[in-house]
Amino acid sequence: MALYALTIFLGALLLFQVQPLIGKFVLPWFGGGPAVWTTCVLFFQLLLLAGYAYAHVLRAWLPQRKQVVIHIALLAAALATLPIIPSARWKPVGGADPTWGILVLLAATVGLTYLMLSPTSPLLQAWFSLSHPGRSPYRLYALSNAGSLLALVSYPFLVEPAFTLRTQALLWSVGFALFTLLCAWVALRTWHLEPPAEGETPAAPRQQPVEQSEVGDQQSAIGNPGNEASPGIGVRLLWVALAACGSLMLLAVTNQMCEDVATVPFLWVAPLTLYLLTFILCFHSERWYPRMIFWVLLALALGAGLPLAKLARNWITLDDSTVALMGGMLGLLREGVDVPLLMQILGYSAGLLICCMVCHGELVRLKPSPRHLTSFYLLVAVGGALGGALVSLVAPRVFRAYLELHVGMWLCAALAIVAFWADTKPHRGWQQRWWVGLYPPAFVTILVILGMALKRDADDTLKGASLLTRNFYGVLRVTEYYEDDPERHYYSLQHGRISHGNQYADEEKRKQPTSYYGEKSGVGLAILGLRGDGARPQRIGVVGLGTGTIAAYGRAGDHYRFYDINPDVERIAETWFHYLGDLRARGGNCHVVLGDARLSLEAEAARGEAQGFDVLALDAFSSDAIPVHLLTREAFELYVKHCLAPGGVLAVHISNRYLDLEPVVLAQADHLGYQAVVVESKSDRDRRLDSATWVLLTRNKEFLDSEAIRQIVEKRQRASEGAGDEDQDEDGDGDAEATRLEKPKTPRRVLWTDDYSNLFQVLKR
Template sequence: MMQGSLNAGVRWGVYAFTSFWGAYLLFQLEPLIGKFILPWFGGSPAVWITCMLFFQVLLLAGYAYAHLNLEHFPVRRQGVLHAAFLLLALFTLPVTPEQSFKPDSSEQPTLNILLLLLSSIGLPFFILSTTSPLLQAWIVRINPYRSPYTLYALSNFGSLLALLSYPFVFEPYFKLGQQTLGWSAGFVIYVLLSAGIALDFRRLAKAEAIVATPMALDDETRIADRLSPTMLWLLWLVLPAATSALLLAVTNQLCQDVASVPFLWIVPLSLYVISFIFCFARHDWYQRRIFIPALFVAAIALIGVLYGGGRFTLEAQVGIYGAGLFFCCMTCHGELYRLRPQPSQLTAYYLVISTGGALGGIFVALLAPQVFPLYFEFHIALFACCLLTLFAIGVESQLLERKRRRPLVWLLAGAGLIWLGGNLANHAFQTAAEKTRVNRNFYGVLRVEDRAVENPTLAKRLLRHGAIDHGFQFLAPEKQQLPTAYYGNESGVGLALTHFARADGRRIGVVGLGTGTLLTYGKANDYFRIYDIDPAVVELAQTYFSYIKNTAARYDIVVSDARLAMEREAPQAFDILVLDAFSGDAIPMHLLTEQALQLYLRHLRPDGVLAIHITNHYLDLRPLVSGMAKRAGYAYLLVQSEPSEELGWYRADWALLSKNQSFMQQPVLQKFKEMSAAPVESIIWTDDFSNMFRLLK
């Protein structure tokens, strides 16, 4: 046994580093595996939300194992059991998902993702999730006079470092294969350290050098001993459930209209972890007089973004959503820390917290899409965080009767809560009102809306995804066949479909159906092959819009991820291939990589045209299409068309890539040559290497 103070210090250092390293690996694995499988399921933000649900449930399983190990196994067997699990996890390396899990269809993606994650990273993730509660429970039995919560804060610091290092260090400079191998090597180090700790704990247990029950420390408890067990456990459950739900809801809000990329996954998760670090590292870092007012200021700012999101820049939206999430987490987790128990209840405390986190994830990832037509879980989670914070404070104020009553403070807090709830309810009502049809599924929320109905010449029906139009159709019969939105006659795709001719008819591929507007360009001998991953888009386009029904061309609609479908198909010999599969401003990055380009060229005739829609509020995609053109040896033109309210045209940016000089030299296109010749950096993405930062406007 390590008897001296130096030996005790060394042991504490080993426990501290292993807690840090386990958490680092745990949270590095999350964005790594999320990015790995994102292209397999259409690049939807819901892929990451489903991954987060898996992580939370596995974290709960790890905490449950730690609790059961401590409560139901003799101390001499606890270390042996854990060492056996550690060695078993080594046989799952490297953590690379099997290609056989690529989906054949776009149906039931949630179940497919969960099964994929379970088979590829389930055991290593489970083992890593046991680290924090198990090591804290062991160390307080070896050194019963030292607070274990320092290790918890240290593990959260490891989590934060992993999250911040991934988008800035690993994603931009290492390919996915290199990342998985490096992670696997780090996991081997973790297993060796943890196995050593487990065997050392067994040796100490055999020598009867540990205490059966940790000491009760007076300075480690405040309110927990005075509350009834039912109320205590309820607060342990609902406070983390609210913050977990808000974390996923904020992630959804950010990713729907920008891009489902690790950076925008990691920002909310990092702020969530930072709140745990601040609240659990020192008892005086959470100050109510600072964070409660900040919470309500952040809530006011969030209301402003909800009502006027289109007026805010990307940076402002990320900042306001991030601040709101952080202050909600600080108050809820700060109150959670004030309710911490004696060390003897440590694993039960963490088990209930993780249960709350999993329930929040289940609410957002599984329940909300079935119950709510729109993203109302954000409204509910925000209100719940504020309400539960005040409830926890109220419970404590009732117990500590010596504290001075502050009726004015409570009156103001109650009024603020009513104001917040009223505005959230009003926004939810306004968002849902006056919609012809709302459809929500794994791929997002689609809304069919009628606009300007009081003006017959401008009345139109729109299909919206998030805050962006997928297309629209005029309601006046004489204007129903006009190509509108981003697809007008003077847009890049409009010029391509108008001026590229084949005597015997054209074969046209379209990635992204929208309302079916491009079918207005179809002629009797033309054939359109349209790919769309979302069956709801197809159903709404066929039901509420007449572009598909009235087209003169022949067509097929393939309900699948375009890239996966094209990989299975024989070469289609397209004359024109149109890429327009963006959900809002979100970028399906797997459709813009070098490997995707090679696939498109396999399906495109040598003299064909590749038309890429690059209109975007936040990202400048010109360097990417420039790089794609140079890599393929194609000439390219950037076509910017101006809006027209009368004709129903939006401002649109398209890139046309082709080796067909007779087409590219047409006067109608040559007027864009000078604009296209402007120097621009060329960037190439690959399936395992991309960097969105270089494209930010």
């Protein structure tokens, strides 16, 4: 058994180690958003399904010797595709939906190797059952998941910090070569074996599978080792549905967490680790899934505690975040970004763990005997791929907002009830008792109440929007405010839950820069400070379009060049907002480049089209999530060497609810030998200004010696000497937009590179 265990364990380790590894390669090429990762997961689920289908076909249709020959030949072919380093020719061009491009890239890079790793667990378990007919193969499945779990946990904490991406890919390729040798050895040892003839009863496994029944009254006796009857269609559909629900919840929760933070390995790995952990526990022993306990936990995870928490407020003091956490995932959905980051991660992770324990616990209660093992795993893989497709392919095209989590929560409750009714074990001995008749109406009532609560939250998400649209890159929402008040009438753009710009409707007031881009914001100071006497036209580059607010600074002859990956953002900026159109009307030049900003800038540099920007503003955040690949050492080297004019200013917007990005940008300034000035501006609701923090990087001594920048530096010096960090309203006009700097914190630098970025280092405490 040791050889089987080692081979299955190594195969599972490689199977899941390659997922974050290859994800890190392709993420920067396609914008760095959460949809890139969910598309990667969909690809791996589809290949897993193909691998399980391959294992099932081998076992069902071919004699053992042909199985061995075919499997070893395909393993050898997979070796020829190493190493797994994506070619630069797969980098996308433009901003079209990249879903199919990602899938094709992954197929070309890791398709065959992943396909040959996928069937390892079911195929080797079937071979083990053949060579050891008196022993249960199901524990090998738990061992497979343990290898997968180790791969995921080790990646962000051990592998990613220690090795460059290229080294990781080479080490993985060596591991695959070793796996090929082990798998070939196992296969050759089964050369002389053949499965029992049809109708022949194999030796009973030591650990007998549980009993089950089809949906309805027909009972299946597959828990009896002497009966090898095939499970009915009802049970098979439940296998698919339960697996699909678990997969759907995994990706929906991952989307929810990555939407407002960053698409980084830890936030991919944490949900996937919990998902696999439920497989390990449930397949190891039914004792890990006491149904009634997990049903209570499921009710709390889905929101049953929310009314209780609100009721408890009448007697004890509870803040909104605590109420949201007590309300499970429904509470977190309703409160949104007002809940601290760590509480959101803990709350969603706990909800995912409970939902997946229910789905996989019920799945294990319905598992078949070893004779039907490969078909069971095949249908589980079908369900996993179906759940992934619903989130990655269907939801962005059907829903106008992130509503797949709502669907998954309701589906989890519904399937738990169906699976309970399908399992004959709990009904034995009390089927005739009167209170059993109360179960159906009680179950229907629970589902109706849950559905109404989820629908109400979904309606709250959708209502009030003048425009709500969703694509691969996220959800965009345009909202109109104060329609009946001409002085305050304005439009706002939200990406996810965070404002990405607004504009007054009035023809004169709409020319004002608003939001994070006021005249005393960092980017405002940079543009105005470099303008001088105004005789020379300026060249301004902006990474991240939003509403195009920065174009409000443009004059006749100025050149403004925006970079954005999302074509819907450009459409909204051109049709719902007027910053770009007004700049053109003033005689300025405005151009929007679609595609990932870093790739676009790299392509321009390669063509010798250095833009020579006086100011390059980095403001490419989606919701509150950060595109890490735009903040790395290699990215900053690109900005200053190929994009900025001599004496230019790189303005980096670092406002963030959860992450302190100042150490990251200061580290890049040190690396480049640039001076850095941190500028904070206050909010002013009357002028539609939001508080903002920018870091200005430059070597322009004249700019650094200007009055506005010198005042900022002096305020920091006074703060460091204990004079306080409050703004002094020097001109007495009560300007709520005045720039300020807090007392300097303990100096620290966090240098991010393309190979390594650590989110924990910059979490706000």
